[in-house]
Each structure stands twice: as C-alpha cells, then as structure tokens.
Amino acid sequence: MTDTQGYLDQRAGLAGRTAVVIGGGGGIGAGITLALAGAGVDVALCDIDQEQMAVTVATARDMGRKVYSDRIDATDPDALDRFYDDVARAFDHLDIVVNVVGGTYRTNFMDLDRTGIARDIQRNYGYVVQSVQRAVPLIRLGGRGGSIINFTTIEAHRGAATFAVYAGAKAATTNFTRSMAVELGKEGIRLNCIAPDTTPSKGNESAMPPEIAAGYANVLPESIGKAMAMYIPAGGPPPVEALANAVLFLASDLATFVSGMTMHVDGGTMAAAGFLDWPHGDGFVPVALSGTVPYMFPVEQK
Template sequence: MGILDRRGALEGRRAVLIGGAAGIGRAVALALGEAGVDIALCDIDDEGIADTSAQLRALGRRVLGMHVDATRPDQLAQFYEATAGFFDAIDLLVNVVGGTRMQPFMERTQRDCADDIQRNFGYVIESMRHAVPLLQRSGRGGSIVNFTTIEAHRGAGGFAVYAGAKAATTNFSKAMAWELGPLGIRVNLIAPDTTPSAGNAAAIPEPWRSLNADVPHEWWAKAFQMYVPLQAPPSADDLANAVLFLASDLAKSITGQVLHVDGGAAAALGMLRWPYDDGSTLPVPMGGTLRKLFG
C-alpha cells in the first residue's frame, strides 16, 4: 500500500452514490470500488446498474444497486431504507444526478422549470436529509460530495434555471458544511464544465445537435484548445479522481469548498486563444480572426 492509500484511508468504507450507472457516475463508482469502498448506488438506467454492479463485485466489493428516480422523494426514501438495511452505517455520500437541456428561459414551461430545480437541487436536499443519520452512525464523521457546475458561477444563457438550481446546491452545501462540521461531516462540491458524456450531448437541442453530428473530432479538439487553458476538457475519470480526493482523509480538513475540475475554464473567465495567428487571449478576437471570419 502506497502513501496515498495509507493517508487516504478509503479501504473498507461504505458509500451511497446517487446516479452511478453510466458516464460520470459509473467512473465514480468504479474509482471508489478500486479504492476498496463498498457501494449502494441507484439510477434509472437498469442496464447500467447491472453492468456497474457486476464490475464492482468483480473487484470484491459489496454492492446494492436499485432502480430509483432520485427526483421522486418516495423512491429516494425507499432506496435509503434499503441502504440502511444493507449497511449499518455509511461513510460517504456522492450526489451526481443532474442535467438539463439548452433552451431560452421564455420557451420553458413552469413544469420544465420545476423539473430543473428538482433534478439539480431539490433531490440533493432530500438525499442529504436521509444520509446524515447514516453518516452519524459510523461514529467517525464522513464526507458528502455534491456535483454543481461552472454554470452556477457565470451567466449561462440557455441554462438559466439549471444554473440557478446548481447555484442553490452550491450555497446550500456551504451552509451544510457549517451545520455538519461539529459532527465531523464534511460537505464539498465538484464543479465540472463541459465533459464528454451522453448527458451533455443530450443537453444540446436541435438543430445544433444535427449540425454537430458530422463535425470531425480534430475540430472539437481545436475548439477546446481555444477555450480550455489545459487544452482539453476533463474526462469522467478526472472527475472521479476529484471525488476520491474529497472523500478521503487526504481532504480531512477541507469542507465547504468548490473544486473546479474544468481544465482551468472557470479561472479563464472567457479568455480564449483565438486562431489564425492572432496570438490573442482576449475575450474579443483580433484582426487575424476577424478577417478570416468576416473578410
């Protein structure tokens, strides 16, 4: 066992993972499993639940996998009841579920807005309400990791309600870090930006989705070189690594913080590396790009 394993001390711990069947959630589940964590996970993707659970069992982990719509309070309560019967206590909660689709606010219905709020904030409240007593049972505190987004930290046109809901999750989590601190329960957040996943692809509406379908991969790579300071978006495994850190004793004095796992996009705040020999990193392109675009 290396120094990171010894200091991280995740071996033998128990986690609840809300949204662990595919994409980022699956990467988190497998990373935790490889670190020696037993997992209760839920999702609406039955095939994904079965596949992720099988991979975790192959690692020697104890696994509870259930079909649950986390946005339904009754189903979430049933999942936590089953989890309490499966584990006597838990050490970690990761709330991954979230998402939306890009659409101007005035085109969204009241139902659309309510769904965005529940999917990106409301269920987090209920999940933490159920999880805290199970975390307390461990007698050694615990760690909660909630997923927010870069959109919670900027004006995100086309994602207004989603951005507002994620901002609510962010501030709620910070407030809960203060409230739960005396119990030894830490609460932190991970804020991704664009990450290659089916969920992010689904958020793009028509006709953009069709227009993007035949764009060569190398064009996307060049676009990210313009936008992301580290030249590429983070992978699902990069986000899983951040969860491992915040969940582990390596972060035992960190709570109430937002960890931006975005290749530096949040730090850049709109600065772009424009092409066509501009050499400019300003938000507005210079002459070379302007001539290519409009000349």
C-alpha cells in the first residue's frame, strides 16, 4: 500500500464498519458488496439470485470479512422484515445501507394493468421506504450516525415515455431520500441517491421488449458501442466499478457533509439533456442534421 492510499483510507474511515446491501448478490450489487468488503467493511446482503450471491459471499469472506446473506425477494415486505431481524442478530449495529434493487420493463402506460403498476412502485420505491425504516434503529445503535444510499435513475429527472410508473417511483425515492436527509440530519444519518443511466445489468436487458432484444442479436457490438458513444458524452455506459466507487465515497467520511443529494453517475447524459453527438459531421445537436438525416430516413433527396 502506498502512502497516498493509506492517507485516503484513513480519511475515508470505512474499515471496521458494517453494511447492508439490498440486492447485493449479483451484477451492480455484487460490485458494491465486494468494493465495501475490500475497504474493510463487514456486509449483510440479500438477493433473489442464490447462485450469484454464493459467489459474492465466498469472495467477500476470502477478503477476511464477516458476511451474512439470505436469498429473499426484497420486494416482499415479510421477507425483508425477516432479513432485517436476522441482520440485527448477526451485527450489533449498522453504519451503511445500500438499496440497489429496482427494475422495470418498457411498455406504454395505458397497456399496464394494476398488478404491473403496483409491482413497479413496490420494487422501485415501496421496499426502499421499508428498508430505511428498518435500518435507522440499527444505525442509531452505533451512536455515530451512518450513510444510507438509495439507487434511483436518470429517468427520475426527465420525462421517460414508456417507463412512466418506473420514473415516477424512482422520483418518489429521490424525494423521500431528500426528506429523510432533513429529518435525520441532526443524528448524523446521511441519505443520498445515486442516479445511473444505462448500465451493464440484467435489469436493463430484461427491460427491453422481446422483439427489441431479438433485434439486438443481429447488431454488431461495435455498432451498439457507436450508438452509446452518440448518447453518452463519456463515450459509453458507466462500468460497475464507477457505481461502486460512488457508493464508497458516499458511505465514507469523505462525504461527511454530503446529504440529501443525488449523484449522477451517468457519463454526462443528464448534463447533455438531449444533445447527442450525431455522426456524419452533425456533431452535438438535439436533432440530427443534414449529415445524418439521409441515413436515418433513406428517401430520395433533392
């Protein structure tokens, strides 16, 4: 370890703390779990995917961390309560909570039934409220405050057609987080959001309708990469490590006075607000110009 790394570790103060990661078994959640474990944090995690979670748990234990895990559907209120009951027995307090679980699928709002609407609200907002309510008493036991990090999305900050209920639920999570940051501020309990955009996750893949997913099978990866580079100013979607790094920052003492905020880990898409880097010489504009339009709409030109 270099002197610089030792200095940053000391300032961050993560070693020896305890965390809960809801949805910490696979994908983005696994990256977060292992980043926390690598920083010296003991972890309790739950996930619906037992196989992936087992790999994550084994890796975290190999790092020398105490780990508790349980296979549950975090959107089931009874299951989430049981998980927190078990966490309270496994650890004498909590310092960090990360609520990663979420997801949706692309469809017109008027095609949704009430079951689908309720499901979107529960898995993108409802369980977060329950998780925070169960976690706060365990954080209070530590007597030194703590950090709760809720995953929201860029869609909570723009009109997301065909993702309306998802976007509304994530917006609710965002403002709930702000409100609780105010309510718990004097106790040193900080709440913040991370708002990714397109990320390499099973959730984003499953959100696509089958016909679109099937169409992607015939598209070269290089072409998909070029499309992402048009859309995301940084040139591509954030890797899992970028999201895990944001969690480490918000969980640590480096962010002691950061609360009620939303960190956009999106490569600049929120800042771009619709400005795409169109090909064929059009450059950064909201709508394709003469260079790209003939390729998009191949009709006879003047």
